[in-house]
Amino acid sequence: MVNDVFAPATLGPVKLRNRTVKAATFEGRAPQGQVTDELIDYHLAVTRGGVGLTTVAYLAIAPEGRTHAQQIVVGEDTLPGLSRLVDAIHESGAAIAGQVGHAGPVANGRSNGVRALSASRMPSPLSMQMVRSASEKDLTRITKAYVATARTLVRAGFDVLELHMAHSYLISSFLAPGLNRRKDKWGGAMENRARLGRQVARAVREEVGSSVALTAKVSLSDGFKGGVTTDSGLEFAQLLEADGTLDALQMSGGSSLMNPMYLFRGGAPVKEFAASMPLPVRLGMKTPMGKGFMKEYDFEEAYFLEKALKFREGLSLPLMLLGGINRRDTMERAMALGFDFVAMGRALLREPDLVNKLQGSTQDAGVCIHCNRCMPTIYSGTRCPVIAETVTV
């Protein structure tokens, strides 16, 4: 096995120049739901900076599946912009993934102007509205919308489609017994809770064949009672693997709905986050439920490694390690431990050219401090606020 993270690799049918991946970080650069020059530049910064694969985050399959109104809903009208984005990234020598998803209960119904839906009816701490339970008709429509989205993204030239199955988004809400109280074929046993994710992966694979790589972002643990655990997450991943629909899994964790900081670790910027939210949510954050929303977890390099190793032992699919990767030696260790790719979010927001720096040995580690103040910037153009503060004139 080649242990060099900077060596070329294949992901399904796609050739990558190295094994580093820019993880999806919603860009906040599509105010009209269309690709903008700013969105292209955001991705060019990391691909010119050395990553093998960048991920566009995120591409909604339906209007009610947006986390926020200013997001791309993939359709015929978005095709020219998406093609332009893909061409620019290819010219820079990297490959491009589209994170395809339906936010389910994480969607902001108030901002979207369409009610959010989930496995079961629940109040949303994000929109302070009730989220409705998805009907049989919704699930048929949503599966078809995943297929139509995939078709458009293939036409635009995307190399990889990443299905979002984590963070309490729609598919993930079905997996979590605490969010899925259904008594029908979509609830109860794992076989039922996993049905939507497997159905979507199967339908999308049937549509795209082997023209692109198909991956999923899955949970190593949702970090809340009633969420996906490491054991149930692995069970789900094994079902996906047995279906033979995917080329790789990216292993994540936490819940954008119930426990976002479980995913991030490090600083919990409660004030900045509240300030970026509309009034009803700001008020909601003052309630006991709201106050518990942003728990603080100590940051540790590669904080998901232990759980990810359980997935490595239980699966043969290629795996992308994610979560607090900043150092070249961590990447080398990940390769030595049998992971196939490393994915990074915040380290690349702080230093889009980090991969080049690590590869050229001008640095051994990134300088991101995991203050997480990038998080509340997603509504105003995702960025690292520390960069602006450290620029000297």
Ligand SMILES: Cc1cc2nc3c(=O)[nH]c(=O)nc-3n(C[C@H](O)[C@H](O)[C@H](O)COP(=O)(O)O)c2cc1C
């Ligand atoms: C500002 C910001 C926006 C994010 N947006 C998304 C997103 O749209 N979809 C997603 O799956 N994960 C999203 N994430 C999570 C990242 O993909 C990644 O899982 C997380 O930051 C942990 O990796 P890291 O330690 O390398 O940053 C976001 C993270 C940040 C910091």
